Structures are given as structure tokens and as C-alpha cells.
Amino acid sequence: MLTPVVMAGGKGSRLWPLSRQLNPKQFLKLCGDFTLLQQTLARLEGLDVAVPVIICNEEHRFIVAEQLRQSRITNADIFLEPVGRNTAPAIALAAIKARMDGHDPLLLVLAADHYIENQEVFRQAVMQAKKLAGQGKLVTFGIVPKHAETGYGYIQRGEELGNGSYRVAGFVEKPDLVTAQGYLAGGDYYWNSGMFMFKASVYLRELAEFRPDILDVCEKSLEEAHKDLDFIRVDAATFAQCPEDSIDYAVMEKTQEGVVVPLDAGWSDIGSWSALWEIGDKDEQGNVCKGDVLALETHNSLIHAEHKLVATLGVDNLVVVETKDAVLVAHKDRVQEVKKIVEALKNDGRHEHMNHREVYRPWGIYDSIDNGNRYQVKRITVKPGAKLSVQLHHHRAEHWIVVSGTAMVTNGEDQFLVTENQSTYIPIGQVHCLENPGVIPLELIEVQSGSYLGEDDIVRLKDQYGRA
Known part of the structure; x- marks a missing residue:
């Protein structure tokens, strides 16, 4: 049996403004009705x-x-x-935890932000890799190149091992165009x-040899780990001392047991x-158009509208x-430089690189619909049965007007209860809490007023989501 290990980190800079630091691309519905994380988990069906x-x-x-709950994955x-x-280190945590639990599974390491068009070909490659990993090999999946790409690292294949798999002859960094053309030819x-597959014990053995x-x-940080709701928290102070390194540098470029299985399944990292x-x-x-788009005399462009009509006229090779x-608005040949915009937003002290106007919380969602000097207006939706933290603010007061549902x-x-068309006022410094005791979503308008309105002016005294 395989244990999928899904790497779901990311900074959210290359697909700005849709992707943000607190909501990067793996959590977005970029190509279909499900997020990239959900698609990654769904393609494991049948294995x-x-x-x-x-x-x-x-x-x-x-x-x-x-997103796991939406995919009906609860454990x-x-x-x-x-x-x-x-x-x-991230993969090491999963491998060590498996060994601590008395298991030695085959770990199928996947990135949460990849797109794979042909699911069946992917599953066939996984089954091919499973045989090799069961023999103690460290398997990597090599994407059959379609063009001379300078944005990816490459794997050179060596001796054929049968069934279309090969020993790894070497890893190379992102090449220049001439070198990439030579690789392709x-x-x-x-x-x-x-993406990789290996036994947990084999990976830990190789890591012990090359990066003890x-x-x-990682072992020490897991010894002090604890369970928090659905999460496993490693010891933060210990893990912060861990050297930073990729599995490629730490293990795969050094091991004598590396094997590559070719994969030709319409793969993209949507970079x-x-x-x-x-x-x-x-x-x-x-x-390629998504949303409410009117494209007149427009060619070879990507136009993505989230909330408004986007109209283009007489343009070519743009991203909007x-x-x-x-x-x-960017030329399609320059989109690799979008991260420059993100850096400029950071340097200017702006917030648009961090999160969207709509922000998801464990209890629901809020939308910052208006703000100005000393005020902010939010539309808040609280899921049935959910409860915000018991908290107070030092610098702002809040007015709540219930639009639908019932608030405790x-x-x-x-x-007390506040129902539709009723309101209440929370003074500065007052301990307060908001809860939805009903069976339908609670929607309300929150008007904040005060000298400082930042999210860090929340003193949580008690929280069922572990944030106090």
C-alpha cells in the first residue's frame, strides 16, 4: 500500500493577483471545478x-x-x-512518523500544485515505480520534454533497467536555451x-548517510510534536534549527539507488x-477566457475575470x-516577472500580495468591502455551529448588523441572541464573542471604527481552533 505525501507549501507569487501568500495556487481552482490540491488527491483514485x-x-x-473536508478526507x-x-526535511517528517508508528510504507511524494492531464498514464507510471521502490530504489518521475525548456531542472537517464525505467545518471540545473535544445535533441x-517514490526506511537510510x-x-522536532485538532505540530524551536535543503541536493544527486521512470501524461507545474x-x-x-469576458479582435491571450466584466479590444499575447x-495586465512573454510586482507591493508596505479581499477562516469567511481613515466595513459569514474566538480589541469598537440567520x-x-435586522455594539476593550447557533449560515455586516484596525489588534482569550 502506498502512503501519499503531498507537499502543499508555496509563496503565491508567480500567479499574482489570483494567488496570494496566504492563498497560493495549490488552493485555487485554476483548471476545473476543484483546486489543484483536490485534483492531486483525486488522481490517486484507483491506486x-x-x-x-x-x-x-x-x-x-x-x-x-x-479542502480535505470537501474531498471527504477526514483522517x-x-x-x-x-x-x-x-x-x-518535510519528507523526513513523514518518513520518521511512519517509522515511529511501526510502519515502513512506500511513500509517494507529490506536489500539491501540479496539473496532470492524463490520469491513467500517471497511475500506470506509479504502478511501475511501485515495483522498483519495493526493491529499495529511490524513484523519481521524469517528464518527457515537449520543447527546450529553460525553467526546469533536468534528469539524465543512464542504464536501462527494463520496463522503460532507467538508472539516474545525473541531475542538472536549469539550462540555457542552447543547452536545453541539446537535451531535447x-x-x-x-x-x-x-515527484518521488521510495520506502520510508530507505529514504531515512540515505538521509542518514548524506545529511545526518x-x-x-527532524527526529528531535518530532519527539516533541503534539496533536492539535486535525494537525501535527512539530516542535517549532527545534525545527527552526534544521538546515534548508531539497531532496534533490540532499539525497537524489548523491544516492547510488536513484531510478527514473519517464512520465508523458500532459504534466505542468503551472509556474x-x-x-x-x-x-x-x-x-x-x-x-483562454474564464469568467465574464468580452474579447473583441483579441488573440493568443489569457483573460481571467473573477467578479467584473473584462472587455478587451485589438490586443494580442496578453494576460489580463x-x-x-x-x-x-502583462505581456504573455513577461509573466515570469510577475514576482517583481509582488516584491514592489511588499516594499511599498501594501497588503495585496498577502491575501484577497475575501479571507477564509475556520469558522467561515469575511470580505473587506470598504475602508478608510479610522473605519472598515466587513461582510462576515459564519458557518452553522461555528464560533469565533473569545477576544477583545485595544484600538477599535465594532458594530454588528445581522443580515440573515441568528447570532449568539x-x-x-x-x-443574547441577535436576529435579522437587529444590531449590537462592542465597545473598545470589551471581551466579546460571536457564534452561529443555527442551521443556516449567519451573515452580518461589521463596521469597525477606531485609531487602528489591523488584524493583529485581536487578543484571543479562548479559541476552539487553537489560535488563542
Whole structure:
């Protein structure tokens, strides 16, 4: 039986403004009705797999939990990385945990943000890799290249082992165009997909040989780990001391047991808006359009409308992306540089690189619909049975107006119901709480007023989601 280990970290810079730091691409519905994380889990159907292990950032934990719930996966192990340390330590956590539990599974390591068009070919490659991994090999999946790509690392194949698999002759960094053209012509190089399969014990053995410092820190951080709701929290202080390294550098480039299985299944890491255009369904003018789009005399462009009508006229080879709080217009040949915009937003002290206007929380969602000097207006939706933390604010007061549903409000020593078209007021410094005791979503308008309105002016006194 395989244990999927899904790497769900990410910074959310290359697909801005749709992708943000707190809501990166693996959690978005970029190509279909499901997010990339959900698609990654769905393509495991038909394989003999155990409950998946998800490794994600602390700040993404509730998004991951909610998307697993939507996929009807309720008992996954979700590891929270207090700081990012790249793939070698992350995979080590999953392998060590399996061995601590007395198991030695085959780990199928996948990225949560990849797109694979042909699911059946993917599953066939997994079954091929399973035989090799069962023999103690460390298997990587090499993508059969379609063109001379300079944005990927490459894997060179060596001796054939049968059934179309090969020993790994070497890994190479992202090449220049001439070198990539040579790789393509030679036929013995594959794109490095970042997907792997091996026994937990074999990976830990190789890590102990080549990077014992990483293994030591990961073991110690797991010794002090504890369960928190759906999550496994490793010891933050210990894990922060872990060296940062990828599995490629730490193990795969050094091991003598590396094997590559070719994969030709319509793979993409969706590393830019142009990559999304390449895999998208195009109209007769070569445009990929999503949302309310009117494209006149427009060619070879990607136009993505989230909330408003987006109209184009007489343009070619553009990317236009509209969200509630930002619009991107870029030449398709320059979209690899979108991260420059993200860096500029950071340097200017703006917030549009961090999150969308709509922000998901474990209890529901809020939408910052208006703000100005000393005020902010939010539309808040609380799921049935959900409860916000018991909290107070030092710098702002809040007015709540219920639009639909029923709110159970704690306001200081008082607790009472507020129903549709009723309101209440929370003074500065007052301990308060909001709960939805009903069976339908609670919707309300919150008007904040005060000298400081940042989210860090929340003093949580008690919280059922472990944030106090």
C-alpha cells in the first residue's frame, strides 16, 4: 500500500493577483471545478493508497483542512511546518512518523500544485515505480520534454533497467536555451518533476548517510510534536534549527539507488500565467477566457475575470487577470516577472500580495468591502455551529448588523441572541464573542471604527481552533 505525501507549501507569487501568500495556487481552482490540491488527491483514485499525509505551512492549515473536508478526507495527517525548510526535511517528517508508528510504507511524494492531464498514464507510471521502490530504489518521475525548456531542472537517464525505467545518471540545473535544445535533441534527458517514490526506511537510510544533520533535527522536532485538532505540530524551536535543503541536493544527486521512470501524461507545474494559457481550452482566436469576458479582435491571450466584466479590444499575447482588489495586465512573454510586482507591493508596505479581499477562516469567511481613515466595513459569514474566538480589541469598537440567520453574542458579562435586522455594539476593550447557533449560515455586516484596525489588534482569550 502506498502512503501519499503531498507537499502543499508555496509563496503565491508567480500567479499574482489570483494567488496570494496566504492563498497560493495549490488552493485555487485554476483548471476545473476543484483546486489543484483536490485534483492531486483525486488522481490517486484507483491506486491502493493509505490515508494521505499533507505537509503545509502553519498559516495555510485551515484552508488545507477545509479542502480535505470537501474531498471527504477526514483522517489525514496534516503536518504544520513552523518555518519552511524545503523538501528534504518535510519528507523526513513523514518518513520518521511512519517509522515511529511501526510502519515502513512506500511513500509517494507529490506536489500539491501540479496539473496532470492524463490520469491513467500517471497511475500506470506509479504502478511501475511501485515495483522498483519495493526493491529499495529511490524513484523519481521524469517528464518527457515537449520543447527546450529553460525553467526546469533536468534528469539524465543512464542504464536501462527494463520496463522503460532507467538508472539516474545525473541531475542538472536549469539550462540555457542552447543547452536545453541539446537535451531535447539527445532524447536522454527529462524534466525534473519533483515527484518521488521510495520506502520510508530507505529514504531515512540515505538521509542518514548524506545529511545526518537534517535527520537529527527532524527526529528531535518530532519527539516533541503534539496533536492539535486535525494537525501535527512539530516542535517549532527545534525545527527552526534544521538546515534548508531539497531532496534533490540532499539525497537524489548523491544516492547510488536513484531510478527514473519517464512520465508523458500532459504534466505542468503551472509556474506562470503563460503555462496556464498553454494547458487551457482555447477559442478560435487562441484565447483562454474564464469568467465574464468580452474579447473583441483579441488573440493568443489569457483573460481571467473573477467578479467584473473584462472587455478587451485589438490586443494580442496578453494576460489580463481581474480580482476584487487588483488587476494585472502583462505581456504573455513577461509573466515570469510577475514576482517583481509582488516584491514592489511588499516594499511599498501594501497588503495585496498577502491575501484577497475575501479571507477564509475556520469558522467561515469575511470580505473587506470598504475602508478608510479610522473605519472598515466587513461582510462576515459564519458557518452553522461555528464560533469565533473569545477576544477583545485595544484600538477599535465594532458594530454588528445581522443580515440573515441568528447570532449568539457574548458582550462582556451579557449573552443574547441577535436576529435579522437587529444590531449590537462592542465597545473598545470589551471581551466579546460571536457564534452561529443555527442551521443556516449567519451573515452580518461589521463596521469597525477606531485609531487602528489591523488584524493583529485581536487578543484571543479562548479559541476552539487553537489560535488563542
